[in-house]
Amino acid sequence: MFHxxxxxxxxxxxxxxxxxxxxxxxxREACESxxxxxxxxxxxxxxxxxxxxxxxISQQGMDGVQVENFExxxxxxxxxxxxxxxxxxxxxxxxxxxxxxxxxxxxxxxGWAFVLVSNQGHMLARVFxxxxxxxxxxxxxxxxxxxxxxxVNLDGPASLLSDFASxxxxxxxxxxxxxxxxxxYTGSVLEAFSGAGPxxxxxxxxxxxxxxxETGISALESWRRSGNDFADLAAKRGAGIHPQASxxxxxxxxxxxxxxxxxxxxxxxxLPGWLKLDLSGVSYTKPLRPQRGEGxxxx
Numbered sequence: 001m002f003h004x005x006x007x008x009x010x011x012x013x014x015x016x017x018x019x020x021x022x023x024x025x026x027x028r029e030a031c032e033s034x035x036x037x038x039x040x041x042x043x044x045x046x047x048x049x050x051x052x053x054x055x056x057i058s059q060q061g062m063d064g065v066q067v068e069n070f071e072x073x074x075x076x077x078x079x080x081x082x083x084x085x086x087x088x089x090x091x092x093x094x095x096x097x098x099x100x101x102x103x104x105x106x107x108x109x110x111g112w113a114f115v116l117v118s119n120q121g122h123m124l125a126r127v128f129x130x131x132x133x134x135x136x137x138x139x140x141x142x143x144x145x146x147x148x149x150x151x152v153n154l155d156g157p158a159s160l161l162s163d164f165a166s167x168x169x170x171x172x173x174x175x176x177x178x179x180x181x182x183x184x185y186t187g188s189v190l191e192a193f194s195g196a197g198p199x200x201x202x203x204x205x206x207x208x209x210x211x212x213x214e215t216g217i218s219a220l221e222s223w224r225r226s227g228n229d230f231a232d233l234a235a236k237r238g239a240g241i242h243p244q245a246s247x248x249x250x251x252x253x254x255x256x257x258x259x260x261x262x263x264x265x266x267x268x269x270x271l272p273g274w275l276k277l278d279l280s281g282v283s284y285t286k287p288l289r290p291q292r293g294e295g296x297x298x299x
Contacts (some may be wrong), residue, residue, distance in 0.1 A: 002031055002042055002275060005263065011270040012219045019262040026259070037259070045123035046256040046265035048105030054243035056133040065129035065149075073122035087125045088198070089116055090156030094165060094206070094224075097131070097142020098239050104253055107245045108137040111238025112146035114153075114160075115228040121212075126230065127153065128238035136184075137242075143167050143237055144185035147203070151192025154199040163208035165192060165230055171203035208232075 004011070006027040015024060030037040040046045057064050074081035082088075094117060099110040113128035127149065135141040143164040150160055162168055170178055170189055178193070179186045193200060209232065212225035245253075 002027075002038075004270060005266050006031070006041065008270070011266075014269050015266060019264045023259070023262050031156060033295050040256055040259045041263060044260040044267070046260065048106070049104055049245060049249060049253050053107060053245045053249060056109060056137055056242045058129040058134070060076045061134040065127065066237070066241070067125070069125045073118055073124045076122045077118035077120045077124070079118065079124075087116065088112070088155040089125070089127075089150070089153055090158045092117070092161060092227075093150050093154070093158050094161045094227035094231045095143070095146040095150055096228065096235040097139055097146050098232060098235035099131075099139040099142055100236075100239050100244070102245070102250070103257065105137075107204055107250070107253070108230070109239045109242040109244060110135070110137045110139065110142040110145075111235050111241065112142045112149055113231050113234030113238050114146055115227060115230045117223070117230060119223070121223050121226045123230045126234045128234040128241075130238055130241045134186040140164075140166065140185070142239070144188040146231075146235065147171070148188040148191040148195075151200055152195030154196045157201055157251075158196075159197050159201050160203045161206045161224060161227065162203055163206050165205065168203050171288050286296070 006015070026037075027034075027041040030041050030094060058235050067079070069083075069087050071081040091177070092258065095112075095114045097110065097112045099108055102108045110131035112131060113126060114124040116124045118124055129145075129149065131137060131141045131145045134144065140192060144167060147160065147162065147167050160171075170183070170185075171192075176192075177187050183189075206224045206228055207221075208228060210225045212222045212229065213224075214222075217225075
């Protein structure tokens with residue numbers, strides 16, 4: 001099989017056109033050294049990184065959740081800095097979710113955050129954490145996690161500002177229409193509204209990732225954009241709390257996927273032309289059935 005895919009001279013022109021000489025050389029070196037890569041060059045398969053990279057954090061109370069109070073933000077705003085336990089989350093609270101994407105779904109990592117920003121645009125406090133392992137590791141999960149986390153931590157009347165249209169549209173519905181078994185994040189919405197009670201005055205849509213210093217925009221719009229940037233950075237910090245695949249692992253995964261694609265391309269091109277074995281003179285021997293207890297539990 002290896003000879004046909006990577007060495008047969010009759011297929012060399014097709015091989016060079018499909019995968020290039022560099023990949024061909026990698027394959028031949030793997031064969032000569034009998035390296036662990038050989039199985040990939042033969043079958044296009046490799047060990048799934050989700051089996052050896054530590055998984056996302058599972059929820060254990062407040063494990064992984066970070067609360068930070070920025071004294072300088074209070075001083076810059078002419079306010080008296082409270083102790084961290086005395087920060088009040090009320091007024092306008094800015095939410096965001098973030099996700100470190102990966103071509104391998106099990107390596108994606110998501111996080112959430114909500115931040116408190118002064119009228120002068122200084123960050124006063126932020127809370128961020130990982131999207132727990134039972135949730136999809138996606139930006140959407142991060143956004144709805146931010147909604148739930150902010151809702152249950154409000155200390156007074158507040159409006160939540162989100163750049164995620166789905167969060168805003170769900171929260172704008174009538175109470176009876178917000179929830180439903182067919183909606184993936186009904187639990188997060190329920191947690192936000194039940195935890196906040198009357199303190200949650202509404203959820204407002206803000207622009208995502210816009211320049212706060214852009215000329216011609218209002219002071220309110222500039223404030224919202226600055227706050228969105230603060231929340232985005234904090235949500236990335238939240239995603240970073242999860243165990244991450246190392247750069248070496250990510251590089252290796254990219255390489256293995258590249259090899260796998262090359263094997264598929266070559267197999268589709270060169271194997272159909274391989275002469276079939278003539279088995280007309282070979283008798284068929286039915287394999288023995290395993291004895292009870294020796295084979296599959298489904299036997």
